[in-house]
Amino acid sequence: xxxxxxxxxxxxxxxxxxxxxxxxxxxxxxxxxxxxxxxxxxxxxxxxxxxxxxxxxxxxxxxxxxxxxxxxxxxxxxxxxxxxxxxxxxxxxxxxxxxxxxxxxxxxxxxxxxxxxxxxxxxxxxxxxxxxxxxxxxxxxxxxxxxxxxxxxxxxxxxxxxxxxxxxxxxxxxxxxxxxxxxxxxxxxxxxxxxxxxxxxxxxxxxxxxxxxxxxxxxxxxxxxxxxxxxxxxxxxxxxxxxxxxxxxxxxxxxxxxxxxxxxxxxxxxxxxxxxxxxxxxxxxxxxxxxxxxxxxxxxxxxxxxxxxxxxxxxxxxxxxxxxxxxxxxxxxxxxxxxxxxxxx
Ligand code: ADP
Ligand code: MG
Numbered sequence: 001x002x003x004x005x006x007x008x009x010x011x012x013x014x015x016x017x018x019x020x021x022x023x024x025x026x027x028x029x030x031x032x033x034x035x036x037x038x039x040x041x042x043x044x045x046x047x048x049x050x051x052x053x054x055x056x057x058x059x060x061x062x063x064x065x066x067x068x069x070x071x072x073x074x075x076x077x078x079x080x081x082x083x084x085x086x087x088x089x090x091x092x093x094x095x096x097x098x099x100x101x102x103x104x105x106x107x108x109x110x111x112x113x114x115x116x117x118x119x120x121x122x123x124x125x126x127x128x129x130x131x132x133x134x135x136x137x138x139x140x141x142x143x144x145x146x147x148x149x150x151x152x153x154x155x156x157x158x159x160x161x162x163x164x165x166x167x168x169x170x171x172x173x174x175x176x177x178x179x180x181x182x183x184x185x186x187x188x189x190x191x192x193x194x195x196x197x198x199x200x201x202x203x204x205x206x207x208x209x210x211x212x213x214x215x216x217x218x219x220x221x222x223x224x225x226x227x228x229x230x231x232x233x234x235x236x237x238x239x240x241x242x243x244x245x246x247x248x249x250x251x252x253x254x255x256x257x258x259x260x261x262x263x264x265x266x267x268x269x270x271x272x273x274x275x276x277x278x279x280x281x282x283x284x285x286x287x288x289x290x291x292x293x294x295x296x297x298x299x300x301x302x303x304x305x306x307x308x309x310x311x312x313x314x315x316x317x318x319x320x321x322x323x324x325x326x327x328x329x330x331x332x333x334x335x336x337x338x339x340x341x342x343x344x345x
Pocket of ligand 1: 119133256302303
């Protein structure tokens with residue numbers, strides 16, 4: 001959907017005790033059910049702890065698929081007929097009426113763009129393509145003149161609200177890309193659908209972004225592993241967080257990157273330079289009650305880098321955990337608010 005395929009769902013690992021079989025035997029005790037499938041160019045995995053009839057099970061499965069299919073028609077910049085693609089193609093600079101979902105994504109994105117001084121910026125789409133990512137990846141990195149021209153087409157300040165539920169471009173060539181928060185928003189929408197069905201204990205994951213609600217099948221907070229940021233290797237866990245009613249999202253440089261003539265390019269663009277990141281931050285994980293925000297803030301901290309990112313996270317009281325490349329390995333950093341989530345409760 002909003003994402004290119006390489007976005008991996010493997011940045012987290014779920015560490016659940018395997019007690020489902022025991023619980024299943026003493027019905028009507030809650031059981032653990034697993035739902036999974038493709039979405040947004042990646043994968044979703046959802047665990048639900050509940051008592052469900054076969055019919056309800058099917059209804060939940062369908063509800064999850066419906067939510068994701070509906071989001072695809074709105075937020076995808078890979079589908080030419082989506083609401084976002086229609087907005088991107090519209091060069092009229094007239095107010096563009098938004099669906100409630102697309103409006104909500106714009107509101108979160110523009111708020112975090114302002115808070116971060118433009119480090120988070122959904123108008124980077126043309127630059128993302130130019131550096132070889134996105135729906136129309138260029139084969140070669142842009143030269144200086146091309147880069148200068150592209151930067152004219154980027155800047156969240158060229159978007160403005162036009163009445164209650166409409167947005168307007170101030171420059172016709174502005175294009176938006178929701179990839180940095182779409183999966184997290186998708187998780188929040190799945191969560192809403194589950195809650196509407198009376199389900200309040202679940203772990204919903206899409207593209208590596210996770211929301212954990214209530215207690216797991218073992219009656220304790222969900223244990224989510226934060227992956228060691230190493231590409232091409234078997235996944236291994238660097239840290240584990242214990243989550244209840246909390247989301248965690250991770251941004252990293254270790255899965256989605258490309259190499260041209262021996263130079264490695266990140267899929268994260270620093271809007272201040274128009275170029276991919278060059279700092280040594282390997283990955284950053286952010287906790288937030290809402291997964292869309294966790295996703296957007298993880299990208300924001302990734303762009304800001306290990307020093308400015310840490311300062312921003314501390315100022316915003318975000319629980320955040322950074323893994324920084326260092327000669328011969330990694331260095332870890334965390335905000336004071338992070339430590340409590342590493343303790344089993
Ligand atoms: P990942 O979790 O895979 O590391 P992110 O959630 O950080 O991914 O989103 C990365 C995507 O966000 C990029 O592929 C690109 O489409 C988009 N992007 C790149 N730079 C920025 C930026 N500065 N602000 C907002 N979105 C960005
Ligand atoms: Mg993100």
